Amino acid sequence: MKSINKIKSSTPHWVAFLFVLMLTGACSNQKQPIVNPADYSTYLESLPMPEYDIDVDIKFWHERLTKMPNDYASQVKLAGLHSALFRRTGDVRQIHYSDSIYLSLLESPSTDKAKIHLALAQNAITQHQFKKAWSFTQAALDEGELKPASLMVMVDVKLELGDLQGAKNILRQFTNKNSFAHRIRQVKVKDQQGELDSAIYIMEQAFDRVKGNKDLFCWSLSNLGDMYGHAGRIEDAYRAYLNVLKKEPNYDYALKGIAWIALSHDKNLNEAKRIIAALAARSRMPEAHLMLTEIAELENDKHEKSNQLAAFVRMTDTPTYHTMYAKYLANIFAEDLNQPEKSLAIAESEIANRPTPQSYDLKAWALLHLGREKEALVIAQNHVVEKTFEPEAAYHLGMIYKANGFEKEAEKYLEHALESSFELGPSVTHDIQKALKTR
Numbered sequence: 001m002k003s004i005n006k007i008k009s010s011t012p013h014w015v016a017f018l019f020v021l022m023l024t025g026a027c028s029n030q031k032q033p034i035v036n037p038a039d040y041s042t043y044l045e046s047l048p049m050p051e052y053d054i055d056v057d058i059k060f061w062h063e064r065l066t067k068m069p070n071d072y073a074s075q076v077k078l079a080g081l082h083s084a085l086f087r088r089t090g091d092v093r094q095i096h097y098s099d100s101i102y103l104s105l106l107e108s109p110s111t112d113k114a115k116i117h118l119a120l121a122q123n124a125i126t127q128h129q130f131k132k133a134w135s136f137t138q139a140a141l142d143e144g145e146l147k148p149a150s151l152m153v154m155v156d157v158k159l160e161l162g163d164l165q166g167a168k169n170i171l172r173q174f175t176n177k178n179s180f181a182h183r184i185r186q187v188k189v190k191d192q193q194g195e196l197d198s199a200i201y202i203m204e205q206a207f208d209r210v211k212g213n214k215d216l217f218c219w220s221l222s223n224l225g226d227m228y229g230h231a232g233r234i235e236d237a238y239r240a241y242l243n244v245l246k247k248e249p250n251y252d253y254a255l256k257g258i259a260w261i262a263l264s265h266d267k268n269l270n271e272a273k274r275i276i277a278a279l280a281a282r283s284r285m286p287e288a289h290l291m292l293t294e295i296a297e298l299e300n301d302k303h304e305k306s307n308q309l310a311a312f313v314r315m316t317d318t319p320t321y322h323t324m325y326a327k328y329l330a331n332i333f334a335e336d337l338n339q340p341e342k343s344l345a346i347a348e349s350e351i352a353n354r355p356t357p358q359s360y361d362l363k364a365w366a367l368l369h370l371g372r373e374k375e376a377l378v379i380a381q382n383h384v385v386e387k388t389f390e391p392e393a394a395y396h397l398g399m400i401y402k403a404n405g406f407e408k409e410a411e412k413y414l415e416h417a418l419e420s421s422f423e424l425g426p427s428v429t430h431d432i433q434k435a436l437k438t439r
Contacts, residue, residue: 033266034238035258043245043255044278054085072110075101076119083123088252090284092127092320099123114143114150121153128323130160130354148174148181155185162356164192180209180216191227194389200227218248225257229422234265252279259291264422269295286315286325297427309336326350330362340369357388365396373403391420395428402435411436 058081065074079101086094102120105111117140124133134157141150151170158167168189174182183206190199203224210216225240238261241254255275263272273295280288289312296305309332316325326346334343347362360383367376380400384393398414401407414432421429 031234031265033268034235035262035266035268035271037271039242040245040255040258040275043249044275054081054088057081058085072105072108075105076116079105079119083119083126086126088250088283090286095123095126096320112145114140114145117143118146118149118153121157125153125156125160126324128160128326128353130157133157134161152181152185156188159185159188159192160356161354162359164189178209180206183209184220192389196227196231200224200231203227214247218244218251218254221247222251222253222257225254229257229261232422234261234422237261252283252285255279256287263291263294264425267426269298284315286312286321287328289315290328294425294427313337323353326353327358327362330366334366334369340366344370357384358390358393360384361388361390361393361396364400368396368400368403373400376400377404391417391423392428394420395424395432398432399435 058078061074061078061081065071065078068074079098082094082101083098086092086098099120102116102123105116106113117136121133121136121140124130124136134154137150137153137157140146141154151173155167155170158164158170167185171182171185171189176182177186183202187199187203187206190196190202203220207217207220207224210220221240221244225237225244228234228240229237237257241257244251244254256279259272259275259279262268262275272291276288276291279285289308293305293308293312296302296308312325313329313332315321317329322329326349330343330346330350333339333346343366344363347359347366350359350362353359360379364376364379364384367373367379377400380397384397394413395417398410398412398417401413402410414436417424418429418432418436421432424432
């Protein structure tokens, strides 16, 4: 399995979520291990339910709604809690139930429609239904209330749709540039522009503003952990994840980050496997199968790799999950399952859903695996080159140029991708090194 990156709880956790560090060199130059099981093993144990766990709150509001069937506040609270439960467990039924509550509330004349449309927009973003998210956000804006919040969500949608300039134009309308909401959108813009150091600086400022809020503390610092890794600051990333766990022992996303460090930096396959297996046992986590696939490939266990790939596809190649994992499915069908025509179909669907450079990259990659390398090059040159800073796209570009006989361009992109070996993972790193050796 190639290009296995950590996924941020649907996201958005938008930063998309990921890491960068050189992993090349002889054994004598191997980096010192960073993860220490003594730091986090307690968080892998089955923890008692927190006093105010989501399930407890859901039970309370359901009981209240039973007594007061048309209570608007109870329904809004439940819709939000079920959405949060999806982010906690990965159970897509929870966010669908959340949607159903919000949609039913729109039928009520007393509903705060702007608020409900924004909630539906956020749910749609989480499910990677970006055009639907745009419609809901526009509907919220048309209500004439919550305009600042609506415009902020509109920035999110424009960034997901690849309209960087449109997002920047909206941000210019705000006079308060120091609010948390504004700063995290600035981070997104900087990230898309490839200005990682600036993005980290702004994210650190945003984090300083919300340290007293437990939820935002964990969300912000886990995102900072990703960004530190992306910048090659792996020890900083590790400390960030540990600090998140100290604040919230149930914050599994931080443990996923540590598992990736164990795998991609330390090459400690057993420890990575131990962490991810523990996480998968307590929540529905399709991406766990991706990491276990990577581990199986590194262990040269073809049977286990096949089993893990099959498990991931079973979980995600469905209408309910498909859009959230389209990128990973497209890569699997192209690279591992020898079904590039299905990969191409997914890429075309992604382009229709969000015509970003990353979506066109999927199409070019599928075309390459179909043996249509000239078409792949045309797509890449028209829609990917100099339009994204994603290391996976750089890797794909290098291989596409190489297949078309442009060795100089291939070397440039492959070496650029190699700088992001930590994010791309050991398997892709090996493939890049092999391609560079055959130039």
